[in-house]
Amino acid sequence: xxxxxxxxxxxxxxxxxxxxxxxxxxxxxxxxxxxxxxxxxxxxxxxxxxxxxxxxxxxxxxxxxxxxxxxxxxxxxxxxxxxxxxxxxxxxxxxxxxxxxxxxxxxxxxxxxx
Amino acid sequence: xxxxxxxxxxxxxxxxxxxxxxxxxxxxxxxxxxxxxxxxxxxxxxxxxxxxxxxxxxxxxxxxxxxxxxxxxxxxxxxxxxxxxxxxxxxxxxxxxxxxxxxxxxxxxxxxx
Numbered sequence: 001x002x003x004x005x006x007x008x009x010x011x012x013x014x015x016x017x018x019x020x021x022x023x024x025x026x027x028x029x030x031x032x033x034x035x036x037x038x039x040x041x042x043x044x045x046x047x048x049x050x051x052x053x054x055x056x057x058x059x060x061x062x063x064x065x066x067x068x069x070x071x072x073x074x075x076x077x078x079x080x081x082x083x084x085x086x087x088x089x090x091x092x093x094x095x096x097x098x099x100x101x102x103x104x105x106x107x108x109x110x111x112x113x114x
Numbered sequence: 115x116x117x118x119x120x121x122x123x124x125x126x127x128x129x130x131x132x133x134x135x136x137x138x139x140x141x142x143x144x145x146x147x148x149x150x151x152x153x154x155x156x157x158x159x160x161x162x163x164x165x166x167x168x169x170x171x172x173x174x175x176x177x178x179x180x181x182x183x184x185x186x187x188x189x190x191x192x193x194x195x196x197x198x199x200x201x202x203x204x205x206x207x208x209x210x211x212x213x214x215x216x217x218x219x220x221x222x223x224x225x226x227x
Contacts, residue, residue, distance in 0.1 A: 030212065031213075042217045042219045043217045045216070094215070096208075096213070102160060103160075105157065108157060
């Protein structure tokens with residue numbers, strides 16, 4: 001299965017600023033997924049990122065707030081823009097395992113907005 | 115709309131008790147089903163998955179799950195829990211291989227000595 005390197009692992013940010021989270025995969029994958037896990041909650045899908053096209057956002061998430069880049073088949077970034085304390089969460093990227101059918105998750109970015 | 119429901123939000127069991135956590139989904143067509151575990155302060159870990167074939171799936175750490183298509187269910191079971199099974203358990207579904215996972219709200223399991 002794929003291995004994902006996600007950075008940063010954690011950050012504390014001032015409200016109104018932006019943070020960019022990076023995910024690097026050790027193999028080429030068609031789709032990458034970005035999730036948010038708010039404290040004590042389950043994982044919620046933010047968007048699906050395909051290389052060469054705009055990301056597809058889930059209801060409640062917009063591109064202006066969570067812009068995503070997918071410049072190639074092994075890399076993606078998620079930016080959390082104009083942050084507020086409500087954005088304090090763990091953000092995770094994920095890829096599907098192709099033929100194996102499984103999913104691999106990055107180690108997550110724990111974001112605290114103060 | 116597609117959804118995943120976990121009915122037990124908080125479960126408290128004594129060690130050696132049997133465990134069954136419910137998961138129901140609302141999807142049309144073929145589904146792929148997963149159970150993940152998240153130990154306190156740790157990352158998601160895959161317990162087991164079902165794509166096709168034998169509806170009784172065995173996973174790691176003595177867990178198993180049964181896919182009942184007629185009931186749209188994929189319940190997780192363990193015959194005898196241990197204190198170390200204290201964790202959050204998530205059921206997840208994808209409508210097709212390679213598509214995003216849709217997670218249930220999770221079940222918090224506390225196993226007391």
